[in-house]
Amino acid sequence: MSIRPWVIVEAPDKRGLRKVVVGSKRVGSAWSLRQLRDMLGDLGYPEDMDMEDPASVCWRGGGSGTWPDRAGRRRTAAALMMAGLLASMALNVVIGWPDAIGALTFAQRISGALFVLSGVVQGAAAITVVDYWGKRQSRNSGAIVLLGVLVALATDSLLLFMWFDEREYTPYLLVFMPAWCWSVWALWLLVRERSWRGMRRPKTFAAGVLATSLLTAVSLAYSTMYQPAAAPMRFILKAEFGTSRADHIRPFLQVPLTLYMKNAGGIPVYIINDDYTVYGRSSEYIDGDDRLEEWRRSLDENRAEDAERYVDRLEFTKISSERLYRPGDWLDVGQEFSLKRVVQIPVNTEFDTINVVLQITYMRKDRGKLDVDQFRRPHRSWDKAEGRYYCPPERCGEELYYHGRVRHNNNLVNVTRKPRYVTAVWSPSERPVYSISSFHFEGQVARSEEERDVGRYGASTAYADSEMSVAELLKSSGIGSG
Template sequence: MEIRPWVIVEAPDRRGLRRVVVGGETVGSVWSLHQLRKLLDRLGCPADMDLEDPACVYWRGGDSGTWPDRARRRHATVVLMTAGMLASAILNTVIGWPDALGALTFAQRMSGALILLSGAVQAVAVIAVLNHWGRRQHRSSGAVVLLGVLIALATDGLLLFMWFEEKEYTPYLLVFVPLWCWSLWALWVLVRERAWQGIPRPKTFAAGVVVTALLSAVSLAYSTMYQPAAAPMHFVLKAEFGASRADGRKPLVHVPVKLYVKNAGGIPVYIINSDYTVYGRSAEYSEGEDLMEEWRRSLDKNLYEDAERYVGRLRFTAISSGRFYRPGDSLDVGQEHVMERVFQVPVGVEFDTVNVFLQITYMRKDRGKLDVTQFRRMHRSWDEREGMYYCRPEKCGEELYYHGRVRHNNNLVNVTRKPRYVTAIWSPREKPFYSISSYHFKGVIDRSKERRDIDRYGASTAYADTEVSVAELLGAAGG
């Protein structure tokens, strides 16, 4: 006589899953009568086995028709959980990858690595979702899913908080706002199901997860809002006149000038604009008129701020002008740059002094990364082939434009803001100009946001100037 195994089908749990015991050992769990037959077939039971025969199968907590599984609801939950967790893992990877590999400072690299690690945990949680809403072969799968959801809630909440600071449209807004809503829903589902059950000391685990999530959020917020200004910027700029020489064929004096810059601070920088201009100063001399009156008249022309008796009606004429440093090039810590130029002064010139004015505009490399390939490309405002850079000469004159994308060294800022661009304008007739803003040669510049962006990226200008009398130049040249 054949001895049949004693099969026990336990009562359904909260999800409708019924455990199957054969010969005193648990062999699996099933959602339906069809799955039960497939399980018994794999165990070698006869295909025509009568599941209603008490001698074959013993049913607990309901008969063969008790299958309370809500398959559609369960499948929908699995799909939503998997999609949200996977999207959050991809978002964290996209945000953290550039910082972890390319940020200049250690703190920014750690911030990127932390976000990458969070994305890796969420990738594992994607697999845990399938197990937790499946047969739960691993008891800790619910806790892993809970950890992934808390990471998503903390990260997306931080992104949303940062977005509210500027309220600018960015395509990432269409990602992290829905993910933040998804994380709230997912957390509600997991808390309702007490997902932390099944692991040792669930309260300790839950408290540790919450503390970890809070510390991660605080760390990310700190690394985002902190501006690394501890290392001050310091440049050595010099402009020096050399020994002048008379031209043997023409009534000219050749005057050499030496321009020098050194990054004496602790942070490398991008040079986004530079200029040197040689001015000749002429004045109308008086017999000692009121000092303050002469000073006021000088200030009216916005050219001369010194108070000097006997000197009035100052006029400054540009003799020579040029760029001192290539836009977009770096000036690393301790690096020096020297340029020597020669300009000409006519022997009978009306100038009484000659001034050289040197300036560089820089951006700290620990605050942002400039697309130097794009920025170094020179655009001529008067050339119609330049497209969006073209500007009618009667409106803009003749200017050179340098324009390129800049990204913050913390990618959390980049995904919550519009793209930012560095714009530099140089002309021999006007003062050098620069801007860091969302302006992309369309619309107008928001000056209040521009000021914040300039501070955020640590952009500023350093100056140097020197002066020599024309009498000294002509005397040295034998004029």
Template structure:
């Protein structure tokens, strides 16, 4: 029998774990006497072996009663650490996946991919936390857990900063605000324990963390600020009258009309509202008095003429709507380089009293690189005169007759969606003059009450704007082209 003990139990480490060696070789680690007996039994030692026999077991840094491990505390810390990492893993994946799979621009997709990858890292960090508060079989488990805590601290701090911009309550606030507090606790605990000590090359590890953070910051800045502002919007919008022809059976002249648009900019758009209106103008002609202003002022005040028109020899301008309609299906997109044309025919009597006929074409659009519309919901028209649709009903005596379209709009940067209340795009259409489009967090108000500053801010945020084209022709030219 050798004078050297076969079994050596080392001093407890900072967690209370004691390393066990036999013949100079490490055979395991034990938290308690029961765990030590399991190791010895596996090696062929008897179950009733006397642990206090110095001829069999050598104790260093204490005896057989020195087991400082507080299992409940260690397991509670490990469980809380893993719970925070796993919850943040799911949350980052929820944030990143919509952008990674469906964002329009490369920068936005890259941002989504980075969030999804950060979720993967958090999942690995949760497994590392299990090892770090366990037997520490992997040297880098503490550093990986620390990396996970840094990611949670960075992402949730960013979300909180974005939330402070509007300070709107969302259910996601109940996720990232507690997660931020958790990350502060985790960072303090891991830094106090110097969890990075097991990393073979800590400087390279730190450099990798910094590089990843910088890449994420640059990607976010590019996708949210520079890229949307740099891509220009351009449209070709035309409205033209064609050659008229006489109706041989009825006392009318048919006038063809061509409406055309093309997206010549760099970004696809949603058409959220459009209207074309054909109007006939009646005027009283005079020789003029040498001063344009009195005639224009009287025409505006007494006859409701357009404020933007003034003619010296024309007075008492009055306009009548002849035809009005929708040009493009509401909610449809218009991609880069895509064009669309519509041909229509309207009728005027041969002896019509108009002196000119004008066409006004307007479209309202929203950039697709800024947001995504729930098209199926948005295309459902609500009639304002329908008493059974209480959310959109308005008495015709007050509102006239209108079609209201409303649908959810989501920002293409999902970070915005999780820090804001839902936004909705609303379009109001009726023949002749009603052409309204808005984006807001509150329902559309028929009576003109609401926060217009918020509406303007949201229209700018989602890149919503209008384009217009018009044309005018004399009735004399129409009749001449018809051979009259």
């Protein structure tokens, strides 16, 4: 037998783990005497080996009864660390996956992919927790766990920062608020233990973490905070009257009306409301010098703002009001749509001119995704079968309501805000209105455009109008000739 002991058990480290060396080769570490016996048994030592025999075992820094491991505390810390990393991983994947696979723009897809990647990093860190709070067989396990916690702190801080902008309740708040508190605790614990110690190139690791953080911050700031204007919206709208014809049976003029729209911008759009209305204008002839006074009186009486020297008391009568496009349908880039209608007016009309006003309200598809199946269905305000959409005609008139959920194309906005809905109201007797807000249609819709979140979703309205004199219509039909 050699004079040198076969087994050397080193002094416990600060966690209570004792390194075991057989001859000159390290064979592992043990938290307890039982683990030591199991380890030596695997190496062929007898189960009843006398641990107190100095010829067999050399104890350094304490004898066979010195095992200062706090197993309960260590396992609790490991469990909390792993649970936090897994929860943060799930949150990041839930946020990033819809954008990574379905966002319209490249920047939004990159943002989603970064969140999915951060979830993968946290998943790897959660697996490494077992080694770091165990026997630390890998030098880099502490650094990997630290990286996962830093990623969790960064993403949770971003979510919290965005939530503070509006401070609206969302179920995700119950996840990322505790997750942020956990990440602060986890970072404090890892820094206190200097978890990066033991890795071969700590400076390279730190530089990589810094570069990744900057890249992620720039990408998220670009896709979340910055709303690019590189592809502005441009609509081409036309509303034109054609050559009129006299009805051979009834005393009416048939006036052709051509309506046209084209998405000439660089982004597809949803049409959320539209309307074209034909008016007949009538007026009284006056011969006076002071038209300013008449103009003021017209404003006071809530009539037209036109100021003409020989025209007073302008009145506009609605002849017809219809829809051009189905709400919820979209126009792709370059897509155009036209519609032809015939407007009928009496031959002996008192109108001086007829006017048409066309308006289209749209929402950019790169800013939001509309639930078109829900939004396309019109709800009649006068029908009691519509349930929550019903409003007595004496109070609301007769209106069509369109209502549907809209989700921002950056899922970070969706999880830090209350749900948003698009509501469009159309009536032949009133101008069309719309809103994009958290309003979820409980009760009457105010015709005044209430709380609106149109800027975030790129909603806007385009207009076109046209006017033609009745005298010209009569002449073109042959009635006014001669």
